[in-house]
Amino acid sequence: QDPASQFSPKQKLQEQSNTLDLLLPSREFAQAMDQQDPISHLRNDYFFPTNGSLQQTDISLVEKDEPCVYLCGNSLGLEPKETPTLVQEELDKWAKRGVTGHFDDSPRPWVSIDENVLAQSAAVVGAQPEEVAIMNSLTVNLHLLMVHFYKPTETRYKIIIETKAFPSDHLAVISQLLFHGRKPDDALIEVKPEEGSDIIDEAQIEAILDTEGDSVAMVMLSGVQFYTGQLFDMERITRAGHAKGCIVGFDLAHAAGNAFLRLHDWGVDFACWCTYKYLNAGPGGIAGAFIHSKHAGDVTRNRFAGWWGVDPKTRFEMNYDYKFVPGVKGLQLSNPPVLQTVSLLASLNVVKKTSMAELRTKSALLTAYLEVVLAGCSTELGKQTLRVLTPSNPARRGCQLSVLFPENIKPIFEQLERRGVICDMREPNVLRVAPCPIYNNFEDVYRFGEHLKASIKAVHGK
Amino acid sequence: QDPASQFSPKQKLQEQSNTLDLLLPSREFAQAMDQQDPISHLRNDYFFPTNGSLQQTDISLVEKDEPCVYLCGNSLGLEPKETPTLVQEELDKWAKRGVTGHFDDSPRPWVSIDENVLAQSAAVVGAQPEEVAIMNSLTVNLHLLMVHFYKPTETRYKIIIETKAFPSDHLAVISQLLFHGRKPDDALIEVKPEEGSDIIDEAQIEAILDTEGDSVAMVMLSGVQFYTGQLFDMERITRAGHAKGCIVGFDLAHAAGNAFLRLHDWGVDFACWCTYKYLNAGPGGIAGAFIHSKHAGDVTRNRFAGWWGVDPKTRFEMNYDYKFVPGVKGLQLSNPPVLQTVSLLASLNVVKKTSMAELRTKSALLTAYLEVVLAGCSTELGKQTLRVLTPSNPARRGCQLSVLFPENIKPIFEQLERRGVICDMREPNVLRVAPCPIYNNFEDVYRFGEHLKASIKAVHGK
Ligand SMILES: Cc1ncc(COP(=O)(O)O)c(C=O)c1O
Ligand SMILES: Cc1ncc(COP(=O)(O)O)c(C=O)c1O
Numbered sequence: 001q002d003p004a005s006q007f008s009p010k011q012k013l014q015e016q017s018n019t020l021d022l023l024l025p026s027r028e029f030a031q032a033m034d035q036q037d038p039i040s041h042l043r044n045d046y047f048f049p050t051n052g053s054l055q056q057t058d059i060s061l062v063e064k065d066e067p068c069v070y071l072c073g074n075s076l077g078l079e080p081k082e083t084p085t086l087v088q089e090e091l092d093k094w095a096k097r098g099v100t101g102h103f104d105d106s107p108r109p110w111v112s113i114d115e116n117v118l119a120q121s122a123a124v125v126g127a128q129p130e131e132v133a134i135m136n137s138l139t140v141n142l143h144l145l146m147v148h149f150y151k152p153t154e155t156r157y158k159i160i161i162e163t164k165a166f167p168s169d170h171l172a173v174i175s176q177l178l179f180h181g182r183k184p185d186d187a188l189i190e191v192k193p194e195e196g197s198d199i200i201d202e203a204q205i206e207a208i209l210d211t212e213g214d215s216v217a218m219v220m221l222s223g224v225q226f227y228t229g230q231l232f233d234m235e236r237i238t239r240a241g242h243a244k245g246c247i248v249g250f251d252l253a254h255a256a257g258n259a260f261l262r263l264h265d266w267g268v269d270f271a272c273w274c275t276y277k278y279l280n281a282g283p284g285g286i287a288g289a290f291i292h293s294k295h296a297g298d299v300t301r302n303r304f305a306g307w308w309g310v311d312p313k314t315r316f317e318m319n320y321d322y323k324f325v326p327g328v329k330g331l332q333l334s335n336p337p338v339l340q341t342v343s344l345l346a347s348l349n350v351v352k353k354t355s356m357a358e359l360r361t362k363s364a365l366l367t368a369y370l371e372v373v374l375a376g377c378s379t380e381l382g383k384q385t386l387r388v389l390t391p392s393n394p395a396r397r398g399c400q401l402s403v404l405f406p407e408n409i410k411p412i413f414e415q416l417e418r419r420g421v422i423c424d425m426r427e428p429n430v431l432r433v434a435p436c437p438i439y440n441n442f443e444d445v446y447r448f449g450e451h452l453k454a455s456i457k458a459v460h461g462k
Numbered sequence: 463q464d465p466a467s468q469f470s471p472k473q474k475l476q477e478q479s480n481t482l483d484l485l486l487p488s489r490e491f492a493q494a495m496d497q498q499d500p501i502s503h504l505r506n507d508y509f510f511p512t513n514g515s516l517q518q519t520d521i522s523l524v525e526k527d528e529p530c531v532y533l534c535g536n537s538l539g540l541e542p543k544e545t546p547t548l549v550q551e552e553l554d555k556w557a558k559r560g561v562t563g564h565f566d567d568s569p570r571p572w573v574s575i576d577e578n579v580l581a582q583s584a585a586v587v588g589a590q591p592e593e594v595a596i597m598n599s600l601t602v603n604l605h606l607l608m609v610h611f612y613k614p615t616e617t618r619y620k621i622i623i624e625t626k627a628f629p630s631d632h633l634a635v636i637s638q639l640l641f642h643g644r645k646p647d648d649a650l651i652e653v654k655p656e657e658g659s660d661i662i663d664e665a666q667i668e669a670i671l672d673t674e675g676d677s678v679a680m681v682m683l684s685g686v687q688f689y690t691g692q693l694f695d696m697e698r699i700t701r702a703g704h705a706k707g708c709i710v711g712f713d714l715a716h717a718a719g720n721a722f723l724r725l726h727d728w729g730v731d732f733a734c735w736c737t738y739k740y741l742n743a744g745p746g747g748i749a750g751a752f753i754h755s756k757h758a759g760d761v762t763r764n765r766f767a768g769w770w771g772v773d774p775k776t777r778f779e780m781n782y783d784y785k786f787v788p789g790v791k792g793l794q795l796s797n798p799p800v801l802q803t804v805s806l807l808a809s810l811n812v813v814k815k816t817s818m819a820e821l822r823t824k825s826a827l828l829t830a831y832l833e834v835v836l837a838g839c840s841t842e843l844g845k846q847t848l849r850v851l852t853p854s855n856p857a858r859r860g861c862q863l864s865v866l867f868p869e870n871i872k873p874i875f876e877q878l879e880r881r882g883v884i885c886d887m888r889e890p891n892v893l894r895v896a897p898c899p900i901y902n903n904f905e906d907v908y909r910f911g912e913h914l915k916a917s918i919k920a921v922h923g924k
Contacts, residue, residue, distance in 0.1 A: 047557035054559060055566040068560075076561035084553045087801065091546045094744055095509035097516060098530075098884055099538035101745065104517040110745045137796035139768035140602055147641070167780050168769035168795070175767035179609065276797075282556055283563065283572045284799035305637035306601035307630035318629050318888075333630070334599030335738075337746035339549065339801040422560055426780075 002260040003361040005395035009368035024369075025376045030446035033369070037441065039358060045350045046078040046280070046439045051420035058418040068420035069447050073436035074226075074254060074400050075424050077280035083346040090338050112312070114336045120348040121288055124279070124356060125252065125271065126262035130296070133289045133328040134344065135308075135336070138253055139168045141272035141289040144331050146176045148291070148301050149247045149270055150218050156245075157182055160208060160219045162200055163192040166226045169251050173220060189216070198389040199230045199396075206240045213244030220248075223255030223271075227426065229390035229400040231259050235266040242267065253277060256288065257351070257438075258398040260360045263290050270328075278399075278436060279351075281344040286337060289328050296327035306333030350438065363437040364394045366445060370401055370435055373449035380456040381406060389430070400434040402426075415455030421448060464722040465823040467857035471830035486831075487838045492908035495831070499903065501820060507812045508540040508742070508901045513882035520880040530882035531909050535898035536688075536716060536862050537886050539742035545808040552800050574774070576798045582810040583750055586741070586818060587714065587733065588724035592758070595751045595790040596806065597770075597798070600715055601630045603734035603751040606793050608638045610753070610763050611709045611732055612680050618707075619644055622670060622681045624662055625654040628688045631713050635682060651678070660851040661692045661858075668702045675706030682710075685717030685733075689888065691852035691862040693721050697728040704729065715739060718750065719813070719900075720860040722822045725752050732790075740861075740898060741813075743806040748799060751790050758789035768795030812900065824899040826856045831904055832863055832897055835911035842918040843868060851892070862896040864888075877917030883910060 013024060016036075022029040034040050051057045052064035070078060090108075093101045102110045114134045122129040135141065150159070157180070159173050177187045189208060193200050209216065219241040224231045234250055241248035249270040255261060257278030263271055271290040275281035295301075307315055309330040311323040324330035351359075371388065378385040384406035390397045405412065406429070413425040424432040435445050475486060478498075484491040496502050513519045514526035532540060552570075555563045564572045576596045584591040597603065612621070619642070621635050639649045651670060655662050671678065681703040686693045696712055703710035711732040717723060719740030725733055733752040737743035757763070769777055771792040773785040786792035813821075833850065840847040846868035852859045867874065868891075875887040886894040897907050 049558050049560045049562075054562060055568075056562070070560055072561045076556075076564070078560060079553065079556045084550060087549060087553065088546060090745075091541065091549065094538075094541045096511050098511045098532055098540060099534045099886075100511075100516060100518070100884065102538070106517075136598065136602060137799070139770075139795035140598060143766045143768075143795070164780075166769075167772070167777075167782065167784070170782060171767040171769060171772070171784060172795075175765055179764050179766070282800065283552075284797050284802070286799070287796075302641050303637055304605045304641070305633040306605075307628075307633060308601075310629070310633070315629075318626075320629065320632060322629070322633060333601035333605070333634075334749075335746050337599070337748070337799065337802055338744065339805060340746070340799055343801060422562065424561075 002395055003357050004260065004364040009364040009394050010371070012365060013368055013372065024372050025446070025449060027443065027446050030369070030442035033365070033442040037362060039354050039362060039437070040441055042350060042353060043439045043441060045080055045082070047081060048078065049422070054420060054422070056417035057420045061418055062420045066420070068422055069444050069451060071421070071423045071433045071435055071440065071444065071448055073278055073280075074432060074434035076276055076283060077278060077347075077436065078439055079282065080280055080346045080350050082349055083282065083343055086342040086346045087339055090342050108342070110336070110338050113338055113341045117341060117344050117348055120352055124257055124261070124351065125273070125288070125290060127264050127290050128293055130327055130329070131264060131290050131293050133332055134286055134341065135289065135332050136287055137284070138251070138272055138274040138287040139172055141287050142169065142172045142251060143176070144304055145249060145270045145272060145289060145291070146172065146218075147304050148331060149249065150176055151302060152180050152182060152217050156215055156217045158187050158189055158212065158216045160189045160191060160205065160216055160221070162221050162225060163190040164227055165222060166251070166253065169220070169222065198228055199391055202233045202236050205237055209240050209244045209246070213246065216244065216246045218247045218249065221250055223250045223252040223261070224259055224398045224400070226254050227402060227430070229397050229402045229432070231255070231391070231395070231397050233396070234268060235262070238266050238268050254398060254400070258363070260356055264292065267294070268292060269295065275344050275347070279344065280347040280438070281340070286340040286344055289331065291328035291331075293327065303331055304333070308332035308334055354438070359437045363399045366435045366437055366440060366442065367397065367399050367401060368394065369442055370433060370445050370448070373445055374401065374403060377449055377452045377456065380453045399436055400432055403431045403433060405429045405431065411459045412455050415458045416451055419451040419455065421451045464857055465819050466722065466826040471826040471856050472833070474827060475830055475834065486834050487908070487911065489905065489908050492831070492904035495827070495904040499824060501816050501824060501899070502903055504812060504815060505901045505903060507542055507544070509543060510540065510901075511884070516882060516884070518879035519882045523880055524882045528882070530884055531906050531913060533883070533885045533895045533897050533902065533906065533910060535740055535742075536894060536896035538738055538745060539740055539809075539898065540901055541744065542742055542808045542812050544811055545744065545805055548804040548808045549801055552804050570804070572798070572800050575800055575803045579803060579806050579810055582814055586719055586723070586813065587735070587750070587752060589726050589752050590755060592789055592791070593726060593752050593755050595794055596748055596803065597751065597794050598749055599746070600713070600734055600736040600749040601634055603749050604631065604634045604713060605638070606766055607711060607732045607734060607751060607753070608634065609766050610793060611711065612638055613764060614642050614644060614679050618677055618679045620649050620651055620674065620678045622651045622653060622667065622678055622683070624683050624687060625652040626689055627684060628713070628715065631682070631684065660690055661853055664695045664698050667699055671702050671706045671708070675708060678706060678708045680709045680711065683712055685712045685714040685723070686721055686860045686862070688716050689864060689892070691859050691864045691894070693717070693853075693857070693859050695858070696730060697724070700728050700730050716860065716862070720825070722818055726754065729756070730754060731757065737806050737809070741806065742809040742900070743802070748802040748806055751793065753790035755789065765793055766795070770794035770796055816900070821899045825861045828897045828899055828902060828904065828907060829859065829861050829863060830856065832895060832907050832910070835907055836863065836865060839911055839914045839918065842915045861898060862894055865893045865895060867891045867893065873921045874917050877920045878913060881913040881917065883913045
């Protein structure tokens with residue numbers, strides 16, 4: 001059960017405010033929340049850029065040595081302090097052992113280095129370890145999984161995605177259709193929010209499946225929508241898709257390490273994710289892939305094959321007598337990238353100190369607090385107000401809030417940057433703000449609010 | 463022109479031996495050759511494992527602090543000393559800049575970090591920089607390229623590969639055939655050496671093309687065969703394939719950084735390679751891909767698409783108005799893996815101090831010297847002799863020699879390991895030995911010979 005659906009974070013904050021006798025939008029309240037936070041110490045496991053180390057900061061406006069306000073884990077998560085150590089250990093091994101590092105007695109022999117990140121990756125997405133492979137990049141995995149699962153027939157060939165999907169997903173799906181000689185006009189069903197709404201109701205997807213389901217080969221949605229921050233009810237969508245005989249897969253780029261996922265229990269057919277956002281594995285970090293164990297024995301599906309998908313016991317015999325590893329590991333193509341893998345390991349070592357349930361509980365509070373703080377900023381805009389596109393229901397969003405401004409965001413964004421605030425702008429007028437429970441704290445959110453007010457003031461020339 | 467085809471390395475060695483008045487198989491001769499070597503200093507740019515740092519060494523047999531005899535660059539090349547520095551620079555950037563490292567003023571902004579390795583990679587394979595992409599892993603690239611280039615029709619659908627191709631290539635090709643509903647029995651043409659020969663004559667490929675060429679969609683061979691060490695005449699094969707209207711591609715895993723390549727001039731359609739062997743980018747290093755510029759304008763081919771193949775100017779507009787980058791860069795799917803890319807950069811920074819022509823010239827001499835040394839070892843085997851599978855013509859091989867033993871190789875291999883010799887064994891009886899011109903020297907080859915003699919002696923109980 002998703003902890004975020006078990007309580008009202010807004011109410012919890014209000015109760016705390018009453019108990020502590022502190023105003024919600026106050027530094028004192030934020031600090032008191034941080035003191036109560038059972039995982040606040042995890043922040044110390046990460047390098048925080050300081051205001052002074054960022055190129056755009058104006059250090060006449062903020063303290064040079066203070067950590068910046070980093071609310072951008074939806075784009076690139078922060079670096080765990082253990083990362084350089086683990087990376088250097090592998091470089092040392094290479095220097096001292098050469099090729100023998102693949103098999104020798106050193107910790108984490110390279111030939112099976114991915115085994116060090118499987119169990120924890122599986123825990124993050126709610127899978128069994130044998131349902132998960134850590135390999136390649138996100139879009140590569142999406143293609144390899146579609147090669148495996150998208151097999152159009154004359155009557156069943158359509159793909160359902162959400163409108164304004166991340167371009168790489170849109171491109172991947174479209175190019176798969178074209179590859180199979182299908183026209184997107186006919187074969188791509190893009191689910192759009194109802195008129196006047198920003199988000200997609202799962203009932204809409206059910207309705208489409210009801211009418212067109214028999215022609216749908218695959219439902220491929222994001223877990224958390226990158227633009228709106230909506231968290232789809234994946235269990236419900238999977239159920240609806242399966243009822244019509246469709247394959248259901250998810251791109252978890254914005255969900256892995258953010259949402260409370262139970263891929264196995266939900267019966268999701270496949271999923272893939274990147275690790276550079278909420279899993280803090282660094283720029284261009286290695287990606288993940290999931291195939292449900294119910295498909296593991298299935299040898300009828302297509303695959304693009306490579307030697308790393310072959311049973312390790314026979315892989316080096318090189319005699320063409322191939323036995324694929326069952327499930328997603330059978331889609332592995334190449335020997336694992338060592339630096340990328342240990343970079344993920346360093347990050348998962350922090351995750352291991354807590355749990356997705358604990359992170360999710362804090363996340364619900366942190367993002368609810370961001371909502372409170374944003375409401376306080378609206379007043380600076382005069383008659384106009386900020387509008388949050390992201391669902392207000394904590395169970396239907398991750399940590400990110402997408403905030404629609406009544407004016408072009410760029411000048412305000414630049415002011416934020418000058419004050420050492422790092423978040424993500426989508427022109428013309430959306431700011432995406434993502435407090436990450438593993439390293440952000442309530443005071444970050446409070447400081448964000450203060451800087452946002454000051455930024456709006458600076459732009460409006462008050 | 464391949465420098466190795468311009469002179470006789472064997473004759474050159476003999477002349478030097480006469481001039482220096484030193485016996486060919488002697489440490490003094492090897493050392494004298496190293497002194498004359500204009501690029502001998504590049505060895506200092508690499509970390510050499512010492513005898514004592516290797517797990518298998520018996521330090522009662524060899525000096526603990528002496529560099530091991532590393533002749534295994536065909537499997538994993540050695541680590542450049544600059545690698546840890548460049549990797550740490552990116553980790554620092556991540557720590558200090560967070561997501562802004564993608565675009566900010568730091569050296570090598572991540573968004574275009576691959577641009578730092580394109581020119582030199584292109585030089586290594588004889589391509590124009592816009593014909594090369596550095597991305598993914600080898601087998602992934604092979605699949606993406608086959609998606610682009612292998613489009614079977616009713617009459618033209620066969621693929622030619624060499625027999626005993628590396629299993630990953632074999633698997634990749636077979637799985638592509640199956641994906642398109644073709645049976646390998648019918649659609650896969652495996653070229654075998656003539657009875658009694660170990661190597662494939664290019665004339666055989668021409669003959670097959672002559673008779674079956676009209677049904678052949680694609681010729682996909684390795685540049686240097688991993689098992690025999692044969693270097694194919696890629697220019698000649700490309701010409702023969704094109705004469706019959708086939709696409710011609712090469713897996714350059716064992717050729718890139720080893721052979722003298724002119725992909726552009728030869729008109730090769732596509733190629734891919736890994737960088738962990740002769741390009742010293744580390745275990746699971748990033749891979750390369752080449753598409754000839756003549757195909758750059760072609761928008762009719764299939765592709766598996768992703769956002770990184772889209773014109774960088776529009777990539778972040780996220781408005782579905784996609785313009786692909788022409789050529790191989792249009793097949794890029796994902797944002798680049800930073801640590802992997804700088805690891806390759808460190809290695810190419812050494813290559814930049816020399817040239818493939820200079821490396822190849824030294825390589826021809828070094829491998830010819832290995833032949834001499836091996837001949838001296840045969841005598842230890844009694845009546846039996848070692849037989850080199852690799853072509854004796856220096857223009858038809860890279861640096862590797864594949865040596866067939868008259869007995870099971872394993873006990874000898876273990877003796878070699880005890881003496882700090884690292885090379886590659888293919889059971890039951892082949893030893894692959896690869897002196898790399900960029901970091902190996904003549905004395906390494908001499909020492910290899912001494913250790914091999916001692917190892918044979920130890921096994922034969924003399
Ligand atoms: C000729 C050849 N092809 C393919 C591969 C597999 O490469 P990767 O695991 O990098 O995909 C290798 C690896 O040694 C190889 O030698
Ligand atoms: C939802 C989604 N899909 C795909 C991608 C592209 O990922 P990659 O470049 O890792 O393939 C991203 C990157 O931000 C994303 O957010």
